[in-house]
Amino acid sequence: MTARPTMKDVAEHAGVSAMTVSRVVNGDPGVLPDTAAKVERSIRKLGYQRDDVARQLRRKGQLTQTIGLLVDNVADPFMAAFASATEDVARQRGSVVLIGSSRDDLRREREVISAFTSRRVDGLILIPVGGSHRFLRSAISMGTHVVCGDRPAPGLDVDTVVVDNRAAAQQAVAHLIAHGHRRIAYLGDRREIWTVGERYAGYLAALAGAGIPADEQIVWHGLRRGPDAAAAVTEILANPNPPTAVLASNDIVSVGVLAVLPSHVALVGFDDFVLAGRLDPPVTVISQDPVATGTTAAHLLFARIHGDSSPARTVTLPTQMIIRGSGEIPGPHLKGP
Amino acid sequence: MTARPTMKDVAEHAGVSAMTVSRVVNGDPGVLPDTAAKVERSIRKLGYQRDDVARQLRRKGQLTQTIGLLVDNVADPFMAAFASATEDVARQRGSVVLIGSSRDDLRREREVISAFTSRRVDGLILIPVGGSHRFLRSAISMGTHVVCGDRPAPGLDVDTVVVDNRAAAQQAVAHLIAHGHRRIAYLGDRREIWTVGERYAGYLAALAGAGIPADEQIVWHGLRRGPDAAAAVTEILANPNPPTAVLASNDIVSVGVLAVLPSHVALVGFDDFVLAGRLDPPVTVISQDPVATGTTAAHLLFARIHGDSSPARTVTLPTQMIIRGSGEIPGPHLKGP
DNA sequence: TTGAAAGCGCTAACAC
DNA sequence: GTGTTAGCGCTTTCAA
Numbered sequence: 113m114t115a116r117p118t119m120k121d122v123a124e125h126a127g128v129s130a131m132t133v134s135r136v137v138n139g140d141p142g143v144l145p146d147t148a149a150k151v152e153r154s155i156r157k158l159g160y161q162r163d164d165v166a167r168q169l170r171r172k173g174q175l176t177q178t179i180g181l182l183v184d185n186v187a188d189p190f191m192a193a194f195a196s197a198t199e200d201v202a203r204q205r206g207s208v209v210l211i212g213s214s215r216d217d218l219r220r221e222r223e224v225i226s227a228f229t230s231r232r233v234d235g236l237i238l239i240p241v242g243g244s245h246r247f248l249r250s251a252i253s254m255g256t257h258v259v260c261g262d263r264p265a266p267g268l269d270v271d272t273v274v275v276d277n278r279a280a281a282q283q284a285v286a287h288l289i290a291h292g293h294r295r296i297a298y299l300g301d302r303r304e305i306w307t308v309g310e311r312y313a314g315y316l317a318a319l320a321g322a323g324i325p326a327d328e329q330i331v332w333h334g335l336r337r338g339p340d341a342a343a344a345v346t347e348i349l350a351n352p353n354p355p356t357a358v359l360a361s362n363d364i365v366s367v368g369v370l371a372v373l374p375s376h377v378a379l380v381g382f383d384d385f386v387l388a389g390r391l392d393p394p395v396t397v398i399s400q401d402p403v404a405t406g407t408t409a410a411h412l413l414f415a416r417i418h419g420d421s422s423p424a425r426t427v428t429l430p431t432q433m434i435i436r437g438s439g440e441i442p443g444p445h446l447k448g449p
Numbered sequence: 450m451t452a453r454p455t456m457k458d459v460a461e462h463a464g465v466s467a468m469t470v471s472r473v474v475n476g477d478p479g480v481l482p483d484t485a486a487k488v489e490r491s492i493r494k495l496g497y498q499r500d501d502v503a504r505q506l507r508r509k510g511q512l513t514q515t516i517g518l519l520v521d522n523v524a525d526p527f528m529a530a531f532a533s534a535t536e537d538v539a540r541q542r543g544s545v546v547l548i549g550s551s552r553d554d555l556r557r558e559r560e561v562i563s564a565f566t567s568r569r570v571d572g573l574i575l576i577p578v579g580g581s582h583r584f585l586r587s588a589i590s591m592g593t594h595v596v597c598g599d600r601p602a603p604g605l606d607v608d609t610v611v612v613d614n615r616a617a618a619q620q621a622v623a624h625l626i627a628h629g630h631r632r633i634a635y636l637g638d639r640r641e642i643w644t645v646g647e648r649y650a651g652y653l654a655a656l657a658g659a660g661i662p663a664d665e666q667i668v669w670h671g672l673r674r675g676p677d678a679a680a681a682v683t684e685i686l687a688n689p690n691p692p693t694a695v696l697a698s699n700d701i702v703s704v705g706v707l708a709v710l711p712s713h714v715a716l717v718g719f720d721d722f723v724l725a726g727r728l729d730p731p732v733t734v735i736s737q738d739p740v741a742t743g744t745t746a747a748h749l750l751f752a753r754i755h756g757d758s759s760p761a762r763t764v765t766l767p768t769q770m771i772i773r774g775s776g777e778i779p780g781p782h783l784k785g786p
Numbered sequence: 787t788t789g790a791a792a793g794c795g796c797t798a799a800c801a802c
Numbered sequence: 803g804t805g806t807t808a809g810c811g812c813t814t815t816c817a818a
Contacts, residue, residue, distance in 0.1 A: 116591045118795055129805045134797060142803055159587040164567040165505045165513070166795035169810050176502070178568070181548075186536060192529035199523060199550055203557075208564050211518075211548040213536055227545050230501040231515070250496040254453045367723060386704060387724045455811055466789045471813065479787060503811035507794050 117158040126154035137162050168232065177207045179413065180228030180236045182221060185213050189363070190383060190402045191239060194261060197406030198237050205414050207234065216305075218243040229256055235413045237406075240265035242304045257416040261409035263306040264426070271412040272426045273405050277307050277382075280398045280431040281314025282321070284380040285359055287396075287439055289322045292446025293357035293378060297330040297348050299341055299369060300361030308333075308361050311382055315359055330355045341368030349377070356443045366395065378441040380433075389436055396439025400431045454495040463491035474499050505569065514544045516750065517565030517573045519558060522550050526700070527720060527739045528576060531598060534743030535574050542751050544571065553642075555580040566593055572750045574743075577602035579641045594753040598746035600643040601763070608749040609763045610742050614644050614719075617735045617768040618651025619658070621717040622696055624733075624776055626659045629783025630694035630715060634667040634685050636678055636706060637698030645670075645698050648719055652696055667692045678705030686714070693780045703732065715778040717770075726773055733776025737768045 119137070123130040128151060135143050136151040137160075143151075154160070168176045181198055183191040195211065202209050210233060212224035218241050225248070228236060235257035236248075245265035252258055252270070260272040288296050298315045301308045312333075319326050329351055332344040341364070348355060357378035360366040366381030366388075373379060375393060384399035408427055433439075456474070460467040465488060472480050473488040474497075480488075491497070505513050518535055520528040532548065539546045547570060549561035555578050562585070565573060572594035573585075582602035589595055589607070597609040625633050635652045638645045649670075656663050666688055669681040678701070685692060694715035697703040703718030703725075710716060712730060721736035745764055770776075 113592055114590055119797095120795080130795085131797080131805060132803085135804085138797090144803060147803080159591070161563070161588075162567050163569065163795055165502055165569050166810095167797075168502045169506050169794090169812085170796045170798080172810055178547075185533065186523070187526075187530045187533035189524075189526060189529070192526070193524045195548070196522060196524035196550060199548060203549070203561070208547050208549065208561070208568070210515075210545050211532070211536060212540070212545065213533060224540070224545070226498070230498050231545070232500065232502050251498075253451055254496070255450055370724075370727060385724075386722065387707075387728065390707060390728060391724065392729060457811080467812080468789055469787090472788090475813090481787065484787080500811055503794095504813075505794095506796085507811080507813045509794055 114159075116163070117160045118163070119160075122151065122154045122158055122160045125158060126151045175207075175234045175417065176232045178210060178231065178233050179207050179417075180210045180212070180225065180233040182212045182214055182224055182228075182236065183239045184216055184241065186211065189385070190262075193402035194239065194406035194409075197403040198261075198410040201407055201410035201414065207414075214239075214241050216241050216302075222247060225251075234417045235259070237261060237409050237413055238265060239263060240268075242266070242306065257413055259409045259413040259416070261405050269424045271409075271416065271424050273409045273412065273429060274307075274426065275400045275405075275429050275431045277310035277431075278314040278317065280400075280433070281311040281359065281382065282318040283314075283433060284382075284398050284439070285315050285318030286321070287433065288357045288359070288378055288380060288443070289318065289324070291357075291378065291440055292443030293355075294322075294324050294443065294445050295327075295330065295353065295355045296324075296357045296359060297332075297345070297355035298359050298361070299332050299335060299344055299348075299365050301333075301335055301365060303333045311359075311361050329353075335361075335365050335368070338364055338368030338371065341365040342372045345369045346372050349374070357439075357441075366397070370395070376441065378439055378443065380439040384434060388434075391438075393438045393441065394436035396436045397434050398431050399434050401429065404429055451496075453500070454497045455500070456497070459488065459491045459495055459497045462495060463488045512544075512571045512754065513569045515547060515568065515570050516544050516754075517547045517549070517562065517570040519549045519551055519561055519565075519573065520576045521553055521578065523548065526722070527599075530739035531576065531743035531746075534740040535598075535747040538744055538747035538751065544751075551576075551578050553578050553639075559584060562588075571754045572596070574598060574746050574750055575602060576600060577605075579603070579643065594750055596746045596750040596753070598742050606761045608746075608753065608761050610746045610749065610766065611644075611763065612737045612742075612766050612768045614647035614768075615651040615654065617737075617770075618648040618696065618719065619655040620651075620770060621719075621735050621776070622652050622655030623658070624770065625694045625696070625715055625717060625780070626655065626661070628694075628715065628777055629780030630692075631659075631661050631780065631782050632664075632667070632690065632692045633661075633694045633696060634669075634682070634692035635696050635698070636669050636672060636681055636685075636702050638670075638672055638702060640670045648696075648698050666690075672698075672702050672705070675701055675705030675708065678702040679709045682706045683709050686711070694778075703734070707732070713778065715776055715780065717776040721771060725771075728775075730775045730778065731773035733773045734771050735768050736771050738766065741766055 119130045214221035244267040246267040335341045360381035363383035363385040388395040456467045551558035581604040583604040595607045672678045697718040700720035700722040725732040
């Protein structure tokens with residue numbers, strides 16, 4: 113194991129100064145082709161590679177060309193697509209990405225963010241967990257740019273890319289009502305997650321809009337895993353007055369519910385998922401585009417990094433209801449032809 | 450926007466030397482509690498955070514506590530789970546993770562790896578694309594540790610974590626043969642991908658073992674997207690002598706094929722996927738555990754980083770055939786009771 | 787227990 | 803076109 117050669121080593125080997133090596137390495141103009149060639153040869157000979165740690169230190173106020181990306185869980189398909197999209201943009205912009213998972217834990221999120229900012233990232237893209245993010249204000253005031261995707265960060269006035277979860281859920285429930293359902297269950301992940309809370313609010317709004325009283329007997333929060341969702345829906349269906357339709361707050365709940373849901377019960381789920389169209393019945397979903405969300409968030413971040421100082425804005429991306437069958441199973445109150 | 454305060458700023462504010470601040474920041478012993486308290490107060494007051502870029506420069510030969518992770522595509526469920534697992538281990542070990550996607554492009558892989566090594570990562574975890582990785586030898590000789598997951602890197606003698614793809618595919622095809630199939634199609638991703646090539650080899654070996662001649666008419670390589678796989682299987686089924694069973698090289702191909710496969714044709718797919726058990730018929734698959742692969746790779750890497758200099762080893766993790774129905778559809782040559 | 791000096795590898799600023 | 807000097811923020815080393 114050889115020690116990593118420095119510019120000084122290259123300079124000595126090539127018989128020039130370190131400054132000339134620096135110019136060659138960075139493609140700066142004003143070096144004679146012959147000199148440059150000589151230096152290039154020494155670089156290859158010694159296996160020299162620029163040390164960006166040292167470089168970043170000297171070039172203060174300059175960018176480190178590193179951004180931090182913090183998601184809840186990279187293994188989640190939505191977040192994986194989101195992360196992949198941001199990484200693509202970062203690469204086009206010549207930056208690398210530090211990635212971290214918060215696992216829905218604010219303390220862990222803080223720790224990871226701290227590890228990122230101490231490495232002087234130019235900016236952060238967050239899918240923030242719940243809880244106040246005021247701790248980020250000091251980093252922001254010192255020049256770290258922050259953009260949120262999927263959810264806003266409470267206590268932080270930064271660019272944010274979301275979808276209108278509430279309206280989309282309301283639309284989904286109205287759709288079920290239009291198909292003759294009045295007894296509609298809600299099965300959801302932790303309500304404290306902003307998107308989930310919004311979706312639940314949309315559910316309640318749609319019921320209220322149709323004059324249907326909400327019934328806590330057929331509402332279940334806090335479902336984090338498929339089997340939990342399956343157990344919950346089983347229990348809800350055992351109700352003396354069982355629901356004829358279900359709204360699922362996300363793909364994990366949908367998939368869990370589908371494992372046990374009788375085929376006469378209607379279902380609309382938030383988030384599209386692989387093979388949703390191949391099930392029997394095919395599953396009607398509200399879909400959103402994680403790639404668009406990630407790409408938009410990344411573009412906003414790089415605009416900030418490169419000097420955009422306009423007021424923080426919230427971009428709301430569209431959702432789409434994909435009608436496949438499970439949401440169109442008729443309910444008992446269908447006034448039909 | 451205030452400038453980021455330095456140790457010197459904190460030192461002046463607290464009326465001590467920068468060295469004392471350094472000791473407090475790093476929890477070094479030998480600072481009077483009163484002095485430490487005074488410094489802590491200044492740190493909080495000024496919003497000071499240690500600059501790890503400068504720190505890493507001075508602490509030469511020390512670790513940067515940063516590793517690089519290069520996968521083919523983070524959005525792929527297998528790789529997302531792999532990445533998530535390595536990130537978990539890294540966090541436990543106090544390191545952060547730089548992530549990059551090669552998109553099956555060796556040049557892009559090289560660029561990203563170069564961006565990582567110039568930031569002095571302590572090590573790299575790769576899901577390498579095809580092609581020679583000899584370019585990594587110089588980085589390795591200068592102390593960057595490398596571990597490969599899912600596939601080996603051609604031309605590189607480093608720790609590698611894989612499964613026995615060939616044996617698993619052979620087992621899958623033997624399973625189809627045992628259920629009476631002799632006309633078995635192979636539909637696969639790019640054969641140049643090591644795992645895919647191995648799986649194809651296993652397919653051929655199983656046919657050879659049963660004395661069944663391979664027939665290129667029912668073999669298709671290079672399928673990268675679901676619709677391509679659907680089109681390919683449609684064409685293969687139009688063959689005058691169509692297959693009665695299919696081996697799919699991975700989950701993407703399986704899902705694509707399933708969109709159009711008649712239910713009397715048997716299927717075994719590589720890689721388990723969500724809802725495989727909910728389809729009709731439920732899909733028999735060869736499953737492997739991306740979390741175990743990623744975790745193992747990360748543990749191997751950190752062992753190397755912390756001094757393990759034993760010869761490079763290859764860890765082969767188990768696969769499991771999950772029998773669900775689609776692989777047990779009887780073929781015309783079933784010798785039954 | 788605390789501090790002063792030196793220097794990590796690089797580049798900004800200026801000189802030649 | 804090329805070199806010299808200084809210094810980025812921190813920690814190592816050694817002195818007080």
